[in-house]
Amino acid sequence: METPRDSRMVALVNLYDWQTTFFKNVLDGISDADAHKRLDTPANHIAWLAGSLVGQRYELVNELTGSSHKQQADELFKGNQGIKEGVAYPSLEQYRADWEKVSPIAREALLNATTEKLDSILKMPGMEMPLYDYVLFTIYREANCIGQIALWRRLLGYEAMKYM
Numbered sequence: 001m002e003t004p005r006d007s008r009m010v011a012l013v014n015l016y017d018w019q020t021t022f023f024k025n026v027l028d029g030i031s032d033a034d035a036h037k038r039l040d041t042p043a044n045h046i047a048w049l050a051g052s053l054v055g056q057r058y059e060l061v062n063e064l065t066g067s068s069h070k071q072q073a074d075e076l077f078k079g080n081q082g083i084k085e086g087v088a089y090p091s092l093e094q095y096r097a098d099w100e101k102v103s104p105i106a107r108e109a110l111l112n113a114t115t116e117k118l119d120s121i122l123k124m125p126g127m128e129m130p131l132y133d134y135v136l137f138t139i140y141r142e143a144n145c146i147g148q149i150a151l152w153r154r155l156l157g158y159e160a161m162k163y164m
Helices: 007-029 046-065 092-112 115-119 130-157
Strands: 121-124 127-130
Touching: 007 046, 007 092, 007 130, 046 092, 046 130, 115 130, 121 130, 127 130
Parallel strands: none
Antiparallel strands: 121 127
């Protein structure tokens, strides 16, 4: 692995790399119809979770680089929008394509983040935090959402996610 510019990023880049693979694996074989099932619960379905994760990676890139990259389904997820009733979310294939596009860009941004950049204060509506904390939370949330999708796999009758 390349060495990140800031030593705090070593473990985070390792987790990021794992989750890049886990996202693809957790979606493997799931039909788009099943991805919209909520099983009579108010829980976020797979299609929303996957799109939210993709959007989050794009936001990570944008915060780290000052760019304005967007996923194809940006209108459904921008501003951290919650799940919408009665909306047909994009196909899992579309999310996979966006994931493949953004992941190498985000990885490069993580590796090249300077200590100064990571220590800068990110201001969001109602809160502010060091950019490093935002990166840490983002990578934590990826693991959380992938875990939720892994649970949905089992609830919907799919085999467990493969780690390799």
